[in-house]
Amino acid sequence: MTVDDRFTREFRQEPPAGTRNEVIAGPVSDWASDFSHLEPEWAADPYPIQDDLRARCPIAHTDRFGGGWLPTRYEDIASIAYDTERFSSRSIIMSNYRPPAEIAPVGAVPPISSDPPFHHDARKLLLPAFTKKEVARREEATRAFCHSLIDSFEGAEVVDAARDYAQHIPMRVIADMLGFPPEDGPRFRRFVESALEGVNLPPEERLARMDELFDYLYAQIRNHVADPRDDLTTYLIDVELYGRKLEPAHVAGTIALLLIAGIDTTWSAIGASLWHLAKTPADRERLVAEPGLLPTALEEFLRAYAPVTMARLVKEDMHWRGVDMKADDWVLLSFPAANRDPGQFDRADEVIIDREINRHAAFGLGIHRCVGSHLARMELRVALEVWLERVPVFGLADPSAVTWAPGQVRGPRTLPVRIG
Amino acid sequence: MKVTIDPQRCQGHGRCYDLAPELFGEDDEGYGRVLGDGVVPPGEERAARVAAANCPERAIDLAEEA
Ligand code: HEM
Ligand code: HEM
Ligand code: SF4
Numbered sequence: 001m002t003v004d005d006r007f008t009r010e011f012r013q014e015p016p017a018g019t020r021n022e023v024i025a026g027p028v029s030d031w032a033s034d035f036s037h038l039e040p041e042w043a044a045d046p047y048p049i050q051d052d053l054r055a056r057c058p059i060a061h062t063d064r065f066g067g068g069w070l071p072t073r074y075e076d077i078a079s080i081a082y083d084t085e086r087f088s089s090r091s092i093i094m095s096n097y098r099p100p101a102e103i104a105p106v107g108a109v110p111p112i113s114s115d116p117p118f119h120h121d122a123r124k125l126l127l128p129a130f131t132k133k134e135v136a137r138r139e140e141a142t143r144a145f146c147h148s149l150i151d152s153f154e155g156a157e158v159v160d161a162a163r164d165y166a167q168h169i170p171m172r173v174i175a176d177m178l179g180f181p182p183e184d185g186p187r188f189r190r191f192v193e194s195a196l197e198g199v200n201l202p203p204e205e206r207l208a209r210m211d212e213l214f215d216y217l218y219a220q221i222r223n224h225v226a227d228p229r230d231d232l233t234t235y236l237i238d239v240e241l242y243g244r245k246l247e248p249a250h251v252a253g254t255i256a257l258l259l260i261a262g263i264d265t266t267w268s269a270i271g272a273s274l275w276h277l278a279k280t281p282a283d284r285e286r287l288v289a290e291p292g293l294l295p296t297a298l299e300e301f302l303r304a305y306a307p308v309t310m311a312r313l314v315k316e317d318m319h320w321r322g323v324d325m326k327a328d329d330w331v332l333l334s335f336p337a338a339n340r341d342p343g344q345f346d347r348a349d350e351v352i353i354d355r356e357i358n359r360h361a362a363f364g365l366g367i368h369r370c371v372g373s374h375l376a377r378m379e380l381r382v383a384l385e386v387w388l389e390r391v392p393v394f395g396l397a398d399p400s401a402v403t404w405a406p407g408q409v410r411g412p413r414t415l416p417v418r419i420g
Numbered sequence: 421m422k423v424t425i426d427p428q429r430c431q432g433h434g435r436c437y438d439l440a441p442e443l444f445g446e447d448d449e450g451y452g453r454v455l456g457d458g459v460v461p462p463g464e465e466r467a468a469r470v471a472a473a474n475c476p477e478r479a480i481d482l483a484e485e486a
Contacts, residue, residue: 127449132434295438299474357473365476369431374450 004237006248007221018099019328021066023200032057036064037094037309037332038200043406050337051349059323065094068311068330069323074341074361076321080312080331081365086320087312087331088115089368093408094311094330095199097206109257110250112368119367122250125239129177129232132374138173139378145172146386157420158397161278161387162271162412169383170266173375174259179231180220187216191256192264199407217252217259232258258372266376268307268411269362270383276301276351277388278396278417283353288392291385297353298380303360304351306336309408310364335361336410394419421460422483423468425452429479439474440467452479 028034028041031049036042042049053060054072062068071077080087090104091097092112099108107113111122128134149168153159171185194209201209221233228234236251246254277284287297310333314325325331339360342348363370370376396402397416405413423443425436432450436443442464445455452475460468472480 124449127432131448131450132437132446356470359474359476359478361476363433363476366431369433369476374434 004225004245006245007218007225007237007251018097018103019066020098020203021096023096023202024064025200032060033062034064035060035062035070035332037408038406040406043404043410046336046410047340047349050334050340054337054341059321061323065096065330066098066328067326068094068332069325070332070334070337072334072337072341074338074344077333077335077338078361078365080333081361081368084116084119084367086315086318088315089113089119089310090115090313092310092312093195093199094332097203098313098328106250107253108249109253109260111254111371112257112261113253116367121241122254123367123371125236125241126254126371129235130371130375132378135375135378138176138375139382141176142169142173142379142382143386145169146383147390150386150390153391153419158416158418160415161274161394161417162267162415165387166270166274166383166412166415167263167267169270169379170263170376173379174262177231178220178233178255178258179224179229180233184216188259188263191216192260195256195260213256214252217255218248221248221251221255261370262372262375264405264409264411265307265372266379268405268409269302269305269376269380271412271415272305272307273298273301273380273384274387274417275396275402275412275415276305278394278415279399280351281395283351284388284392284394286353287384288388291388293354294381294384294388296355296358298377298384299358299360300351300353300355302362302380303339303345303355303358305411306339306360306362307409307411308362308364308370309334309336309410310368311408332408335364391419421465421468423454423458423460423472424481424483425454426479426481427451429477430475431477431479433476435474435476436471436480440464440471443468444471 028036028039031053050072058073060070088104090107091099105115105118111119114122149165171188172182175182191213198206224233224237236254312331312333314327314329316327318325340348363373394417397418401416402412403414405411430452436452437446444452447453472482
């Protein structure tokens with residue numbers, strides 16, 4: 001047997017190729033022609049902005065981020081998600097940097113950054129570990145962990161449901177799946193914030209933060225090469241694609257993706273659901289009385305507070321549904337806006353916890369359907385079940401103290417609730 | 421009534437096997453599959469309709485005559 005030396009060299013990012021544009025930040029003049037998902041107004045409440053745009057300018061534009069579009073109708077968003085011929089996933093975070101075209105079809109973090117035909121093969125490697133049946137094996141440990149978090153509230157009158165509860169659940173679950181030390185959770189949080197919320201930081205700083213993430217990942221990977229275990233990291237180190245093991249950058253990129261995609265998103269979904277229940281006593285009381293309704297209610301929380309917005313890059317100049325898109329324009333793909341389109345949902349702006357027909361797109365549409373959707377649903381259900389069982393009565397301690405993450409993954413980051 | 425899944429459209433969201441576990445299951449990669457021959461037993465028609473109406477990819481077809 002030969003020694004696996006793929007991960008032994010000191011790994012540093014190549015000097016960045018690709019294109020960069022000047023950062024434009026500050027108040028938005030008109031959302032139809034100058035939108036920015038990084039401004040505080042959007043973070044605080046994007047829905048009225050999206051509803052207004054859908055009615056008056058359903059494919060909005062901005063010159064920020066080097067140029068981009070924001071469709072707000074379900075139909076348009078679905079069409080773009082399905083159209084991988086004309087819209088690339090080469091970068092899925094709308095920022096001031098566009099990776100070079102040669103990075104396709106693999107991208108930095110397969111499979112989310114990959115285009116066909118490579119995408120399918122990279123995705124297939126992950127699917128078996130994330131089926132409903134596989135993730136069910138983690139339910140008991142997840143439940144016990146949720147209980148331990150609530151145990152730690154003992155004696156407190158006010159707790160932060162985002163910071164002290166929601167955040168920890170996906171961190172622990174993904175650390176367990178990857179075989180990383182559970183106490184490294186707080187570091188993951190920093191990585192997540194850098195990737196998703198640091199979009200307008202200077203490039204040197206973004207790069208330095210990226211290096212920190214990858215240094216950590218390569219150290220974990222080397223540790224697994226030396227000491228293989230029954231976990232996802234060892235699986236990715238050993239798995240073969242096209243008859244050979246994966247490139248080191250593919251292994252590290254996929255792990256980075258799982259870490260980043262798995263934490264922020266689920267934390268946001270749990271937090272937004274608890275926020276809704278904290279401010280809506282009728283729904284909270286009904287779910288406490290009828291726990292069997294939770295799976296239905298949870299889909300409605302995912303629809304109404306869908307945490308994830310993706311992005312695409314336009315491949316070539318084209319006239320698309322009335323607008324002139326240029327090659328390398330961004331498209332901000334707002335699944336949250338799709339989920340509130342009255343053309344698709346009755347009473348789209350209301351939260352109806354027993355909504356029976358709910359064809360929402362919180363986990364995306366088409367070939368990039370969230371690989372972690374079964375895991376996320378399990379975490380969300382268990383987190384809410386345990387909370388409602390242990391803390392059936394709670395409310396917002398101070399509505400004005402609630403803060404929301406800016407950027408493409410949106411959920412409460414500070415959520416003080418009164419439990420005593 | 422008979423149900424079928426279009427494998428070209430199915431992306432494995434799993435709404436069908438969540439909502440109508442008597443009629444649908446998952447394969448090793450999480451894609452939906454019809455259990456048995458897809459003929460909906462009496463009493464399961466409503467579950468079949470709910471599953472079809474919740475599939476985000478519109479991959480489930482319901483044939484009323486079967
Ligand atoms: C081997 C892997 C990677 C390389 C070589 C790489 C390289 C780069 C470079 C050079 C930049 C430009 C910095 C700037 O000007 O702002 C960048 C930006 C960025 N990277 Fe990475 N990166 C990698 C992996 C990742 C991972 C794993 C994530 C998180 C999931 C990520 C998320 C981002 C984000 C959000 C940006 C901002 C712009 C964009 O959308 O590309 N990158 N990356
Ligand atoms: C409520 C929680 C979550 C939401 C709302 C969510 C949402 C999404 C969405 C909308 C996409 C589509 C991306 C696109 O179209 O470009 C996606 C992709 C993905 N998600 Fe999630 N996600 C969640 C949790 C998770 C978890 C827990 C994991 C894994 C640990 C995960 C892993 C992934 C991966 C690997 C992809 C890429 C799939 C591909 O490109 O084929 N997600 N997610
Ligand atoms: S709900 Fe639709 S997409 Fe999901 S598994 Fe069933 S058929 Fe496939």
